[in-house]
Amino acid sequence: MDLALAPETLARWQFGITTVYHFLFVPLTISLAALVAGLETAWVRTGKEKYLKATKFWGKLFLINIAMGVVTGLVQEFQFGMNWSDYSRFVGDVFGAPLAFEALIAFFFESTFIGLWIFGWDKLPKKIHCFCMWMVSIGTILSAYFILAANSWMQHPVGYKYNAATGRAELTDFWKVLTQDTTLVVVFHTLTAAFLTGAAFMVGIAAYHLMRKKHVKVMRTSLRLGLITLVIAGALTALSGDQLGKVMFRQQPMKMAAAEALWDKEAPAPFSVFAYGDVDKGHNKVAVEIPGLLSFLAHDDFSSPVPGINDVNKSEQQKYGPGDYRPNIPVAYWGFRWMIGFGMASFAVGLAGLWLTRKKFWLAPGLRTGDEEPPNLALTKNKVLGVRLSKAYWSLAFVTLGFPLIANSWGWIFTEMGRQPWVVYGVLKTSSAVSPGVSQGEVLTSMTVFTLLYAILAVIEVRLLVKYVKAGPPELTDDDLNPPTKIGGDHADADRPMAFSY
């Protein structure tokens, strides 16, 4: 059979495509849920209209996004059984439990309370309505936690034993699966990256409106909230990424050696910023290196040795038998760099924005702006130059609003492909995980269908987002400003139209 179309290859492509696509929506859902809940809380506490407008505006974008997240999540749950049935048989005992927990605890939360939030504007008192969004937010975070615990077990299997009689991995300590260091660090890193994603999205869209001097009051608030979140989340993403790197150097030395295209052991080991040439063949045409940094990333000092790809390959051959234990080196190498590069670029844009929009500095009082005008980002008293600089920043923030999405995707591609040829590191190879009974034609059909459908939905989704971003926050009505005081709604007029209907 042609290797390029082997069921295993197709199943891997399908998993990659459906997972990366699903994960475009997940981080935005996680962060926007919390940010919208925060904005609604601000409205409940202060009664300021700008917060309610912001809640409705970001809430609408959140809903367009979560719809896609939910439906693409369906595929994720069932494709283990469809394409990876031998994986499911082997690990179901361990891997199934967090998945079931996710459904029973997190998904029910999310889906039930999102229904209440969407349709509940005229049925629920504002505090309870706001509470529903917090429940959605908790649901999204719990969901991330359980699925990342399952994934971390694949990266670093703990709390199980291999049962030769049944030929499968069996759970011995669920608590360990939920609390091992890999899980905790990965959860921290993924959540902080999720907030970076939502914040960059918020900053970019707020910048778009501020550049046009539209919806200024709402967008100033959104910009500030977005920038603060962006900077905090960006710093924490870098910090947690460093922690994750150290965990991986211990647990998956091959992945980190591949990420650096470090072929042979070096002490001290340099960090390769950019390599020109063929990273697949060797490391000899390196353009930029930072001496000792890789040693630091791995061991917290600047001189310790870091094993290279060849060393790890040899030791894995001794441990697991003959074979090639190297992942796709260029993908790991560039994926790692693109993840860090795009993520940190966004963080830098956030830092610049936060500094430019600070309240006080040496800006002359005349350059300071009120609530009703866009913040003046000028670094100069020269008005023409000031206007240009402001515009440049707004454009930059808008253009980079999707950078964390790219970083997230590469992060996943790196972490999943860097683990190959293992599906469960050191325990089960990917080639032993596919469904033996599923034909090439079946996998090809499903991969083609999902890819086409996802492509069409992507176009629809982006167009809708553009439409609602351009429309800006809604005008508020009396009903919006006077929510019901009792559950089920208390409007005297029984024939009043619903606040929201499909």
Added chain:
Amino acid sequence: MELHDVWFILIAVLWTGYFFLEGFDFGIGVLTKLLARDRPERRVLINTIGPVWDGNEVWLLSAGGATFAAFPEWYATLFSGFYLPLLLILLCLILRGVAFEYRVKRDEERWQRNWEHAIFWCSLLPAFLWGVAFGNIVRGVQIDAHKEYVGSVLDLLNPYALLGGLVTLSLFTFHGAVFASLKTLGDIRERARRTATVLGLITAVLAVGFLGWTQLDKGDTSSLVAMIVAVLALAAGLVMNRLGREGWSFAFSGVTIVAAVAMLFLTLFPNVMPSSLNESWNLTVSNASSSAYTLKIMTWCAGIATPLVLLYQGWTYWVFRKRIGTQHIADAH
């Protein structure tokens, strides 16, 4: 009773919950073309399930996740074996979910009409295919000694399973019509009642045929009891519908679903997926289940989570208990 027996029951409960709840929302989807006369009426129907369909669908995710964790072999054989039908169901559920959320996001006639087609077909097909799937599970399929399904897609399209598909389709649509009569006002409510009568009679004929066939083939006393309950509840649902007692009618159409699903699982036990090739290759609750430790953890989780889910999902239905009619549907968004 051992833990894997408990989990057999719990998974039956999750599937029952799924068919009870998504049953009526599939039904509503089908009725958008059978019952509604114009766009405002279609919107009334869709909005009767607006706040709840997503929560209903999670019962499927829970059933799937619980099967993965409690009976990995069942999960693996079922979903790799029924590959193409499951693919079709997933595609429908994706399009359907997006259709609900995106249909009103634009005003263009063509945009809205396309999503309405999606809602109809993507409700109808899964409602039918789930019946086909369960018909095949109960009947037994070609499973070899390695617990792999070795039949083809065409083997799944046998008369018994296809009849099962028609039963779930008509039963869910009946359940949906009863739900519509319970949740709407005015003209559409009256028509929903009349449609429910017709659908209920069709369902009765199909269900008696399918359940009777199941009973003759695989049944014992307990499945016979479940079958009788299902048939009586269906009759009671029809009568209550004629009497205009919509709440009771809905309760009885729900009991029909519960009893029918219970009957299928009763005829299945202690198998989870029998092999039509060799009885010793049957997947059973003991040879398909997880280890005792995993089942114990899962039991704790389900024991705590399920009552809570019922509580807050029930509360949702209470919050949105008011009937709706065309006057409640706003034009602009």
